[in-house]
Amino acid sequence: MPTVSSKGLKMPESPIRKLVPFAEKARKENKHIYHLNIGQPDIKSPAIAMEAVAKHGIDVLAYSRSEGSEEYREKIAAYYHKNDIHVEADDIIVTTGGSEALLFAMGSICDAGDEVIIPEPFYANYNGFATASGVNIVPVISKIEDNFALPPISEFEKLITPRTKAILICNPGNPTGYLYSEEEIQTLTQIVKKHDLFLVADEVYREFVYDGLEHYSILQEESMAENGIIIDSVSKRYSMCGARIGCLVSKNKQVISTALKFAQARLSPPTFAQLASEAALDTPQSYFDDVIEEYVDRRNTLVSELQKIPGVTVGVPKGAFYCIAQLPVKNSDRFAQWLLEEFDLDGETIMVAPAAGFYSTEGVGLNQVRIAYVLKKESLLKAVEILKTALEQYQD
CATH class of the missing domain: 3.90.1150.10 (Aspartate Aminotransferase, domain 1)
Incomplete structure (x- = not known):
């Protein structure tokens, strides 16, 4: 059998x-x-996104570019600029949801048996993405008694081995709702720079920050150009979970060119959903x-x-x-x-x-x-x- x-x-x-x-x-x-x-x-979902699909005017529902349409990537870059994240369209690959962006990231930076350190609890599908990629998750535990704050730097450093390729965070966090401070992002920046690692930040909840606090992205740190990878998605930001549109963002050209090969292998992200997502970027504050x-x-x-x-x-x-x-x-x-x-x-x-x-x-x-x-x-x-x-x- x-x-x-x-x-x-x-x-x-x-x-x-x-x-x-x-x-x-x-x-x-x-x-x-x-x-x-x-x-x-x-x-x-924003009405402007729904209207973009309803009024599409497309006669042939063709493949889009593997990295996503240029028009959409240009608008994503403009969105990031407004958030003090200075990237260009060529630093962005549009994916089928943030899930595919995570798979592309793991496939691009890890070989089978490599390790990624993740503060836990973490988004449950990280376990699945790691298994699918042959990657080993090395957890560093954050505790409910500390409101899931970033563990001490010593806890990270003692877990780093020759097989460690990255630290992965979700900011703000799923499932905890924890928001990393600017100081904590800078601490993580120091760790990955010191040990020549990637810092992968799942920032899909960037807009949802409370109590007068502000989100601080890893790519607001200028020194992270070679080490930083952002995972993003329209699913929660615009209440468009069914669109299945996300993106991988990095200023590291080798990461982008490698991820593009994964994108080419799956052909292209969905065309209608890109139309809706592009229009959603005009959603008013x-x-x-x-x-x-x-x-x-x-x-x-x-x-x-x-x-x-x-x-x-x-x-x-x-x-x-x-x-x-x-x-x-x-x-x-x-x-x-x-x-x-x-x-x-x-x-x-x-x-x-x-x-x-x-x-x-x-x-x-x-x-x-x-x-x-x-x-x-x-x-x-x-x-x-x-x-x-x-x-x-x-x-x-």
């Missing part, structure tokens, strides 16, 4: 999506589910002002209500729209499944993402969940009420 690859067997399940069969069964039982498990915003105000209100509501539940500890996010909550349970995987299979409050329940899948260290995060506050305030209040009641009834 033929067998699948060892790589395929090692590919991790998504902690965000693996509970879907249980959710579908719960829906068939007429349970209403509040989805706290996935970062799918309920904010409307008022759109983001309203969205940020909404997310701050949701965050404050969620965190304050979670803090009222006995035994619950919650990290306070400074950006993105996620938080990690530590629950008084032994295994959040079992608890999350129980919520869907066996529990409801007046016909309603919640779906959360068990946080162990956001770590690569075995046995860490077993009693934690990631919560996405992408629902309206009223729904979040109800969801936390359901969680509180569920914890009162749950038997480990």
